């Protein structure tokens with residue numbers, strides 16, 4: 001009996017309620033209380049407190065409460081693109097539309113927002129084959145920390161931000177020439 005009931009709706013409910021809980025004012029734990037740094041270490045005061053740095057960056061209601069895509073695009077931060085001079089940096093502006101057969105809004109995957117931060121090899125070919133529609137994606141796998149969930153919820157905005165991925169209405173035609181994935 002239990003095995004016939006999908007656990008996905010339960011997981012999703014849990015995530016949505018966590019997201020509602022997170023909608024409070026921006027606050028960051030001081031280093032001495034983050035459970036990572038040793039509060040008795042006298043060198044701790046030499047480190048910049050997260051609140052001092054992150055409060056100056058564009059706000060977000062989730063994750064570490066910074067919208068990192070805005071921070072980069074508005075030039076608020078200007079991180080180094082490479083350590084070794086021979087590293088090839090490549091940004092591509094290609095969107096792939098995913099979840100075309102589902103019930104929730106379509107997912108527009110932006111290569112640009114990703115390749116501003118990442119190298120092609122961070123995703124291709126281990127995580128995703130670079131061929132539209134070639135990957136069998138699933139929300140359940142993501143919730144288990146696979147596929148998009150390798151990063152989202154770990155180093156990028158969390159999976160509770162449904163609408164940031166499910167960002168394209170299903171009842172309107174996709175842009176001309178849109179690349180369709182799965």
Ligand code: HEC
Pocket residue numbers: 012015016098099100101102103104105107136137138139142148149152158159160161162163164165166182
């Ligand atoms: C990091 C991006 C991302 C986030 C955040 C995300 N999803 Fe998804 N979701 C996807 C992708 C990609 C698929 C397509 C998988 C496929 O092709 O079946 C998907 C598929 C689904 C599906 C199955 C197909 C359908 O539409 O019925 C459901 C249900 C779903 N997501 C619900 C959610 C809910 C609810 C949230 C928020 C709690 C959420 N997703 C957050 C990327 C995301």
Ligand code: HEC
Pocket residue numbers: 090091092096109111114115118119120121122123124128129130131132133134135136179180181182
């Ligand atoms: C964050 C992960 C990620 C990064 C980084 C990434 N891609 Fe992709 N790429 C994807 C996903 C997801 C798809 C869609 C796969 C699908 O539809 O199943 C895709 C699809 C593609 C496709 C297929 C398009 C088509 O028309 O069939 C190409 C080509 C591609 N990527 C090239 C690149 C290149 C070149 C880079 C680096 C400049 C790059 N990708 C970086 C995730 C990524």
Ligand code: HEC
Pocket residue numbers: 067068069107108109110113114117118122123127147148149150151152155156157164165
């Ligand atoms: C290798 C790591 C990685 C993977 C895998 C990954 N992402 Fe991301 N994603 C990022 C980072 C880093 C950002 C930028 C920081 C942020 O927004 O938190 C980002 C941002 C985004 C954005 C926001 C774009 C904007 O303009 O705000 C969307 C949408 C998104 N990802 C969807 C997806 C989907 C859908 C998948 C799976 C098909 C996926 N990502 C897989 C790392 C990843």
